[in-house]
Amino acid sequence: MQGLLARQSRAQPLYTAEQRQRRDASRWTLVQGLLAPIQFAVFLISVALVTRFLLTGAGETAATVSIIVKTLVLYTIMITGAIWEKDVFGQYLFAPAFYWEDMVSMLVLALHTAYLASAIFGLISVEAQMWLALAAYATYVINAAQFVYKLRLARLDSRNAPQRSARYVEAAE
Numbered sequence: 001m002q003g004l005l006a007r008q009s010r011a012q013p014l015y016t017a018e019q020r021q022r023r024d025a026s027r028w029t030l031v032q033g034l035l036a037p038i039q040f041a042v043f044l045i046s047v048a049l050v051t052r053f054l055l056t057g058a059g060e061t062a063a064t065v066s067i068i069v070k071t072l073v074l075y076t077i078m079i080t081g082a083i084w085e086k087d088v089f090g091q092y093l094f095a096p097a098f099y100w101e102d103m104v105s106m107l108v109l110a111l112h113t114a115y116l117a118s119a120i121f122g123l124i125s126v127e128a129q130m131w132l133a134l135a136a137y138a139t140y141v142i143n144a145a146q147f148v149y150k151l152r153l154a155r156l157d158s159r160n161a162p163q164r165s166a167r168y169v170e171a172a173e
Helices: 002-011 017-025 027-056 060-089 096-121 126-172
Strands: none
Touching (some): 017 060, 060 126, 096 126
């Protein structure tokens, strides 16, 4: 994995120097950094509550509220993430550096929204709603892994940025 990360970071940096400056200057970078662990904590609590309900039949209200809270936190991180992407890359979604992460995020949003619709309108049984929430959570885990991977790439890029800058200066001379 380390070799793959190193090869990819050498091939093309995640951020240009200008994008890295905009990323570091954006207040939305801090917002994303704070919201991501909050969302993960809400996710863990909700998974426990949903699993408890599915195993025992107890705690339907707590599980439902936890899914709604998780969905609201997701919407918040998605909106602020789109603003962050605009600050850094000049477009709200699907910037080349985060294209696939945004694509999977759309699936995560769709599944969470389908859960809300099913809960509000009673489209499927409560048990089926809980399974739908778990499917949404599974896609969230995949999406979170994508972003952790990109964070790792960005850190490798940051370490390699001075070396690349020196090479560009030498090439220009």
